[in-house]
Amino acid sequence: MxxxxxxxxxxxxxxxxxxxxxxxxxxxxxxxxxxxEELLYSADIGSDYAEQLFEKAREAYESKEIENTDQLKDFLxxxxxxxxxxxxxxxxxAPQPPTVILVVGVNGSGKTTSIAxxxxxxxxxxxxxxxxxxxxxxxxxIEQLQIWAxxxxxxTVKHQAGSDPAAVAYDATxxxxxxxxxxxxxxxxxxxxxxxxxxxxxxxxxxxxxKKLPDAPHETLIVLDATTGQNALNxxxxxxxxxxxxxxxxxxxxxxxxGGMVLPIFTQLxxxxxxxxxGEKAEDLEPFNGDAFVEALFEE
Ligand SMILES: Nc1nc2c(ncn2[C@@H]2O[C@H](COP(=O)(O)OP(=O)(O)O)[C@@H](O)[C@H]2O)c(=O)[nH]1
Ligand SMILES: [Mg+2]
Numbered sequence: 001m002x003x004x005x006x007x008x009x010x011x012x013x014x015x016x017x018x019x020x021x022x023x024x025x026x027x028x029x030x031x032x033x034x035x036x037e038e039l040l041y042s043a044d045i046g047s048d049y050a051e052q053l054f055e056k057a058r059e060a061y062e063s064k065e066i067e068n069t070d071q072l073k074d075f076l077x078x079x080x081x082x083x084x085x086x087x088x089x090x091x092x093x094a095p096q097p098p099t100v101i102l103v104v105g106v107n108g109s110g111k112t113t114s115i116a117x118x119x120x121x122x123x124x125x126x127x128x129x130x131x132x133x134x135x136x137x138x139x140x141x142i143e144q145l146q147i148w149a150x151x152x153x154x155x156t157v158k159h160q161a162g163s164d165p166a167a168v169a170y171d172a173t174x175x176x177x178x179x180x181x182x183x184x185x186x187x188x189x190x191x192x193x194x195x196x197x198x199x200x201x202x203x204x205x206x207x208x209x210x211k212k213l214p215d216a217p218h219e220t221l222i223v224l225d226a227t228t229g230q231n232a233l234n235x236x237x238x239x240x241x242x243x244x245x246x247x248x249x250x251x252x253x254x255x256x257x258x259g260g261m262v263l264p265i266f267t268q269l270x271x272x273x274x275x276x277x278x279g280e281k282a283e284d285l286e287p288f289n290g291d292a293f294v295e296a297l298f299e300e
Contacts, residue, residue, distance in 0.1 A: 014260035040054050046261070046264025080263070100182045122183050134172070136165050166207070
């Protein structure tokens with residue numbers, strides 16, 4: 001399965017840690033349990049989640065529910081799968097089109113590229129897609145979106161560089177309604193050093209969209225650069241507090257071995273990872289699959 005093989009490399013660090021425990025079948029004793037604790041904490045799955053897992057596994061060991069490392073491995077896999085099954089990875093499609101998807105995140109995280117990838121997926125599924133170029137801060141940002149759109153044969157709504165992003169959002173929403181578009185995806189700017197103005201700007205974008213479509217945006221997704229680890233978690237926390245988020249696109253998983261961070265994104269921030277980015281091409285986006293993720297994590 002594509003997801004499984006493609007995410008494997010991104011989970012290398014965590015997988016290496018775990019496999020050092022499960023290489024040879026051993027009977028569980030206090031020393032193995034101690035070893036497990038250490039490995040879980042160093043496996044990039046977040047310390048809160050590592051603790052939660054460890055406590056459950058220790059209880060299962062003490063009550064003799066699990067007695068060897070093979071059983072421990074299955075126990076941990078089941079626990080993780082159960083956790084990830086609580087993650088709602090679906091995209092909320094409006095009962096009445098258009099569906100509006102607002103994409104946010106700091107500059108360089110992979111927003112514009114992820115939007116192109118998402119647009120291609122929806123287009124391949126038969127949806128009519130429109131893009132809104134609301135990152136008006138730099139001309140290059142508008143151009144970059146436009147280049148993707150032309151490549152994919154998708155229309156964009158754009159204004160000149162420096163114009164009000166909310167005005168673009170308004171026009172894009174209006175165009176989506178009048179042109180019978182199924183899915184409008186809105187690109188935004190992400191200058192985090194101007195946090196206050198940025199958040200006000202995003203708030204205004206949301207307000208003008210709502211003027212036209214009260215239930216929109218139907219999805220607000222943050223794009224996180226997986227290579228930045230803890231920083232990415234902090235960004236998600238900030239955006240979630242200020243504008244609210246429905247989920248995460250975890251980009252650049254091909255360039256890092258920090259894939260384990262899917263777990264703290266969900267367990268600490270309660271945000272589902274809905275898609276993962278695995279490269280710079282339009283087809284390098286995969287819907288997140290929790291069971292396959294866990295299998296890849298424990299592959300030896
Ligand atoms: N390797 C890799 N590069 C990516 C991925 N997503 C985005 N990029 C690259 O990251 C850089 C910044 O992406 P961009 O979409 O412009 O980010 P934005 O500033 O948030 O819009 C570009 O060079 C992209 O090609 C990914 O999943 N994998
Ligand atoms: Mg961009």
